[in-house]
Amino acid sequence: EVQLQESGPGLVKPSQSLSLTCSVTGYSITSSYRWNWIRKFPGNKLEWMGYINSAGSTNYNPSLKSRISITRDTSKNQFFLQVNSVTTEDTATYYCARATIAAISTRVMDAWGQGASVTVSS
Amino acid sequence: DVQMTQSPSNLAASPGESVSINCKASKSISKYLAWYQQKPGKANKLLIYSGSTLQSGTPSRFSGSGSGTDFTLTIRNLEPEDFGLYYCQQHNEYPPTFGSGTKLEIK
Numbered sequence: 628e629v630q631l632q633e634s635g636p637g638l639v640k641p642s643q644s645l646s647l648t649c650s651v652t653g654y655s656i657t658s659s660y661r662w663n664w665i666r667k668f669p670g671n672k673l674e675w676m677g678y679i680n681s682a683g684s685t686n687y688n689p690s691l692k693s694r695i696s697i698t699r700d701t702s703k704n705q706f707f708l709q710v711n712s713v714t715t716e717d718t719a720t721y722y723c724a725r726a727t728i729a730a731i732s733t734r735v736m737d738a739w740g741q742g743a744s745v746t747v748s749s
Numbered sequence: 750d751v752q753m754t755q756s757p758s759n760l761a762a763s764p765g766e767s768v769s770i771n772c773k774a775s776k777s778i779s780k781y782l783a784w785y786q787q788k789p790g791k792a793n794k795l796l797i798y799s800g801s802t803l804q805s806g807t808p809s810r811f812s813g814s815g816s817g818t819d820f821t822l823t824i825r826n827l828e829p830e831d832f833g834l835y836y837c838q839q840h841n842e843y844p845p846t847f848g849s850g851t852k853l854e855i856k
Contacts, residue, residue: 631792671834671849671850672847672849672850673836673838673847673850674847675844675845675846675847686843688844689844690844722793724793731798731799731802732798732799732802732840733840734781734840734841734842734843734845735783735795735798735838735840736783736785736793736795736838737795737804738792738795739792739793739794740792741790741791741792
C-alpha cells in the first residue's frame with residue numbers, strides 16, 4: 628500500500644522560500660503516476676499546485692507557475708515543493724498526493740498524505 | 750479554470766438517514782468528477798471518480814451521479830464514520846479544481 632508523508636518547517640517568514648518534502652513508501656515514484664502538491668487554505672479552499680511525473684517532467688498551475696518548483700530525489704523516493712517569495716496568503720496546509728494516469732481516472736488523486744501545516748508570518 | 754460550486758456548505762444528519770451533496774461546474778466536464786472525504790488527522794480518501802465509479806474500498810452506500818455540469822453525491826443509511834468534510838473535484842482538464850467543501854455533521 629502506498630503511503631505519503633509531508634515534512635518541513637511549520638513557520639516561514641514573508642519573502643522567504645517555503646520548502647516541503649513528500650516521502651513515499653510502498654511505490655516507486657519513477658514507476659508511474661503523477662506526484663502532486665495541493666494546498667488547503669484557512670476556510671477550506673483547495674488549490675492544485677502542480678505535479679512531477681514518473682519521468683521527471685513537471686506541470687504547474689499557471690496561477691503559481693512563476694513561484695513554484697517541484698523536484699525529486701529518486702534515490703530516496705521523495706519529491707519536493709519549493710514556493711518562492713511567500714506572503715501571508717501562502718499560509719495553508721500542504722498535501723502531497725498521487726494522481727492516476729489511466730484515461731478514465733486521469734487527474735484523480737488516489738492517495739494523499741496527511742498534510743503539513745505552514746504558517747507564513749514574521 | 751473550471752469553477753466548481755458545491756452545496757450545501759454544511760449539512761447535519763442522523764445515522765441511518767440519507768443525504769445528498771451537489772456540485773456544479775462552470776462548464777461541461779463530461780463525466781469527470783471525483784468525490785473525496787477528509788477527516789482530521791487522516792489522509793484524504795478518494796470515494797468516487799468519473800462521476801459514478803466507486804473507488805475500491807468505498808462502501809456501496811455511497812453513490813455518484815450526473816454529467817455535464819451537475820453532479821450529486823448521495824450517502825444512504827449514514828454510518829457514524831461518514832461524518833466529515835467532502836469535496837468534489839473536476840478531473841476533466843488542467844488545472845484540476847475543487848469545490849469549496851461540505852461539512853457533514855451529526856445531528
